[in-house]
Amino acid sequence: MPSAPTKNANSSNIAEVYAVLFVNGPTKSVAAQSAILDALASDPETAPTNGSLNDRKRAPFSSVTLAADAGTKIGSPIFWRMKSPKYWGMVDASPQPIARILLKYEDFGPRAIRPVWSGVARLVDRLQPGYVLLHFRWINPIRDHAASMNGMATKALEYSRSAPPGVFACTWFRPELVARSARRP
Amino acid sequence: MVPARARRAIGTTTLTKVGAVSTSWGGASLSLFDEPWSVPFEDLYARQIAVNEMSRPSGVFGDYSEIPPKKGAQWMPLTGLPKEDPPKAGASTPPKPKIPNVWAASRHTNEFVRGSNVEGRDFSGVDLSGIRLEEVVRGSRRSS
Numbered sequence: 644m645p646s647a648p649t650k651n652a653n654s655s656n657i658a659e660v661y662a663v664l665f666v667n668g669p670t671k672s673v674a675a676q677s678a679i680l681d682a683l684a685s686d687p688e689t690a691p692t693n694g695s696l697n698d699r700k701r702a703p704f705s706s707v708t709l710a711a712d713a714g715t716k717i718g719s720p721i722f723w724r725m726k727s728p729k730y731w732g733m734v735d736a737s738p739q740p741i742a743r744i745l746l747k748y749e750d751f752g753p754r755a756i757r758p759v760w761s762g763v764a765r766l767v768d769r770l771q772p773g774y775v776l777l778h779f780r781w782i783n784p785i786r787d788h789a790a791s792m793n794g795m796a797t798k799a800l801e802y803s804r805s806a807p808p809g810v811f812a813c814t815w816f817r818p819e820l821v822a823r824s825a826r827r828p
Numbered sequence: 829m830v831p832a833r834a835r836r837a838i839g840t841t842t843l844t845k846v847g848a849v850s851t852s853w854g855g856a857s858l859s860l861f862d863e864p865w866s867v868p869f870e871d872l873y874a875r876q877i878a879v880n881e882m883s884r885p886s887g888v889f890g891d892y893s894e895i896p897p898k899k900g901a902q903w904m905p906l907t908g909l910p911k912e913d914p915p916k917a918g919a920s921t922p923p924k925p926k927i928p929n930v931w932a933a934s935r936h937t938n939e940f941v942r943g944s945n946v947e948g949r950d951f952s953g954v955d956l957s958g959i960r961l962e963e964v965v966r967g968s969r970r971s972s
Contacts, residue, residue: 656869657865660865740906741906753865756865757863757865760865764857767851767857768851768852768853771853771855779865781869787869787870787873788869790873790893791869791872791873791876793892793893794890794892794897797892797897801890801892801896801897803905803906804897804899804905805890805891805892805896805897805898805899805900805903805905806887806888806889806890806899806900806903807888807889807890807900808889808890808892808897809876809880809883809889809890809892810846810858810860810876810879810880810883810889811860811876812859812860812861812864812865812872812876813857813858813859813860813864814857814858814859815851815855815856815857815858816843816848816855816856816857816858817855818854818855820843820888
């Protein structure tokens with residue numbers, strides 16, 4: 644059983660940074676995919692280097708090609724950033740009213756987290772999603788770590804049906820959700 | 829403890845009460861700490877629990893500690909989703925799937941194996957895909 648983490652700086656125990664964005668759909672179109680992929684590509688911290696509809700085929704990233712494929716063929720884009728800060732990610736290409744964008748940063752030093760956070764914040768400003776969470780996965784996670792990460796892997800359909808999974812290290816909300824939070828039971 | 833930038837209010841919503849601040853595009857952002865990656869995990873987790881508890885009465889968030897997740901009390905599922913609700917009263921219900929008569933007949937008899945209660949039987953190395961345990965037990969009883 645893993646021992647409890649010592650009470651010290653968190654960043655040295657962080658293995659991965661998850662950024663999960665829920666945007667309004669449908670995203671099964673070339674235009675919607677172009678908007679998302681262009682937004683990703685326009686920032687140095689989030690620009691992919693490779694991408695395709697096939698996770699075994701890391702073709703050089705081209706938002707035009709990938710958006711055309713995702714909008715017209717079966718499958719959703721998977722993309723990678725092979726240089727620091729490294730990540731892999733995916734975008735739902737779906738006819739549903741909500742779509743998920745997932746970025747999973749890994750293999751980085753503690754000092755890289757702030758630039759990652761800044762890059763995700765700029766991406767949020769561009770896409771203005773309904774809900775965004777940025778959270779961490781820790782090395783050798785214990786029960787409290789798992790509880791903290793609960794809901795981090797929420798998919799678009801669960802989000803649509805069950806509501807956002809809560810508050811994480813950093814969370815962004817769209818106006819509709821802010822207004823909804825003002826309602827009283 | 830509320831982050832310094834959280835002192836700017838954006839209204840009277842629940843999110844504001846737990847420290848959210850407005851964004852340039854009219855949304856809200858909430859950071860549990862100014863640099864959440866720099867604080868000890870215990871502090872981050874305690875703050876996360878506290879904020880989630882404070883925002884729970886709003887019914888905005890779902891409960892993802894359960895499978896499937898429990899819907900937030902004030903959340904209205906978005907339209908255009910695949911149907912999952914049970915049929916309304918008076919609507920015709922789809923027939924239950926039928927199992928083969930042989931299987932059904934084995935219920936409440938020694939031929940029926942509940943769950944994985946197969947003590948004393950070594951199935952290691954045996955490809956059981958597509959084979960029901962009842963058939964295996966029945967076959968082994970015949971051979972013994």
